[in-house]
Amino acid sequence: MRITTTRFVFSLVTGFFGLMLILFSDYINSPSIIEAQENLAQNQNQNQYPFLNEEIPxxxxxxxxxxxxxxxxxxxxxxxxxxxxxxxxxxxxxxxxxxxxxxxxxxxxxxxxxxxxxxxxxxxxxxxxxxxxxxxxxxxxxxxxxxxxxxxLEKHPEDAKARLKLAEMLSWQKRYDESIAQYEMILKTVPNDIQIRRKYAFVLIWADKQTQAAEELKKTLK
Amino acid sequence: MQTNQQIKQKQYLCFIVLLVLSCYFSITAYHVFHREWIFYRKGQDAFLIKDFSEAIVFYQQAIAQGLKKPYSSKVRYQTAEMLSYTKQYEEACLIYKELLEEYPNNRVLQFALARVLTWNNQFEEAVIEYKKILGEYHENHYH
Structure with missing residues (x-):
């Protein structure tokens, strides 16, 4: 096939265009360029710490x-x-x-x-x-x-720590029956807590319920 | 003998083929010559959907592929953040300390380091960092 001048020039131009397109695509896809434009738009100083613009008062x-x-x-x-x-x-x-x-x-x-x-x-x-x-x-x-x-405790009935504080406070005020009621509620949720059971036993003693107190103390010694 | 129209059609076809090839090669070339940015973008995507383990891996690959400053610093900072979210406090502290060597007295970095030290129960060190931020740390008189 005879290559005419026109065809040759056209092929050259197309090839050149293709090469330019490859190089240009690479250039515009570069994130550094994109981010530089974004930063320019946002007026940030690219030379400082562009990723640390937060202020700590x-x-x-x-x-x-x-x-x-x-x-x-x-x-x-x-x-x-x-x-x-x-x-x-x-x-x-x-x-x-x-x-x-x-x-x-x-x-x-x-x-x-x-x-x-x-x-x-x-x-x-x-x-x-x-x-x-x-x-x-x-x-x-x-x-x-x-x-x-x-x-x-109305809002958080499961909070054994808070209930224990109330139980202890009631016992210090010699309101033993009320204190015992609180301890019993606590021991339903944490039956294996030896320290709480011992405190409960002491309140039973102060409330003159020695037999019950003895049973509770035995449970803590198993 | 080809008509003018046939010649023009062939020329257009050549042009379209060249266009497609140039697009294909430009994308391929980008993936080959700018892998660090591919990993960087993947890391960012993973970070946005809170897939921190994946994001950390991509960011580490981006740095290994030669991601340059200041983007590498940003990536390392975000990696440290994610390490702290995933309770890898020692590793997070290391990165913050490295960044502080490059950007000394940067309050954001100092604050982040102090918080991670606190979460890692290193309270004495955290106090020192907070005092540095406030300009109230005197090495000789601290203890």
């Missing part, structure tokens, strides 16, 4: 520091950090609750209650309410603690 770091210090039982330092945090962010209810808890663990029940009182009751979660009740018990303010425990 001081108060966030301080909050986490306060929590970690409490895990380490460095309560005074933790309280100090919480106080600094709440100066900057006084509306952080969660942080206030946490600080109140730390005050409680540090033996400052009065201050803990004072902080909890600053928080509107509807914003307190159940865990914080329990802490308030524990603080009242530590102050021997049983009348204030009891309604909080009972209200909590």
């Amino acid at each position: 001081d108060w966030k770091a301080r909050w986490e520091l306060a929590k970690v210090l409490s895990y380490l039982k460095r309560y005074k330092e933790s309280i100090f950090e919480y106080e600094k945090l709440l100066k900057e962010k006084p509306d952080l209810i969660e942080a206030k609750c946490e600080m109140a808890n730390v005050l409680f663990w540090n033996g400052e029940q009065d201050k803990a209650i004072a902080v909890f009182r600053q928080i509107p009751e509807e914003k307190l979660d159940d865990k914080s309410k329990l802490f308030i009740a524990d603080a009242y018990v530590a102050q021997k303010n049983y009348d204030k603690a009891e309604p909080i425990y009972r209200s909590y």
Whole structure:
């Protein structure tokens, strides 16, 4: 077949076009180009840390520091950090609750209650309410603690720890029958807990139910 | 003897074939010469559907294939995040510390490292990192 000049030129042009298309496809598919355009549109500085544009404000770091210090039982330092945090962010209810808890663990029940009182009751979660009740018990303010425990147990009847606190408090108030009723409910959920059964046995002794107490104590010695 | 129309049809056919071939070769060439980006995109897709184990594997392959900065840094950061989501805290800490050597005093990295140290119960180290973020860490007086 005779190759004419036209055909030759046409083939050359087509081949050249094909090659350009390959190179151009490679170029426009490059993600670095796409992302550079995106970053330009978003006005980001490509030379800094394009993947780390998030800001970490001081108060966030301080909050986490306060929590970690409490895990380490460095309560005074933790309280100090919480106080600094709440100066900057006084509306952080969660942080206030946490600080109140730390005050409680540090033996400052009065201050803990004072902080909890600053928080509107509807914003307190159940865990914080329990802490308030524990603080009242530590102050021997049983009348204030009891309604909080009972209200909590209505919502969380399976919480053996909270029920135990109520049972113990009732026994300290010499309300042995009520305390025994609570212990019996607890032992239905955790029948193998030796320590709870022993505490139950002691309450039975104080309530003058020695025979029953002896049986319960025998169960703990098996 | 071919008519003009037949010649034109052949020319158009050649053009279409060349076009198709160029598209095919460009895609193939991309897969061959830019494998790191293929793995990067696959990693991103897996990350978006929260298939973290898969995403970590793809990202590691992207880095092994030579993914360049700053994308490799982004990938390593996301890998560290995913390792922490899957409770592989030691590995996550290592990556954050490596990134901090390249980007010292970066608060985001320090914060992420501090959180992972906390989750790994390394509270003393976490306290140090938080104090660094706040500019309150003094090495000589810490203990």
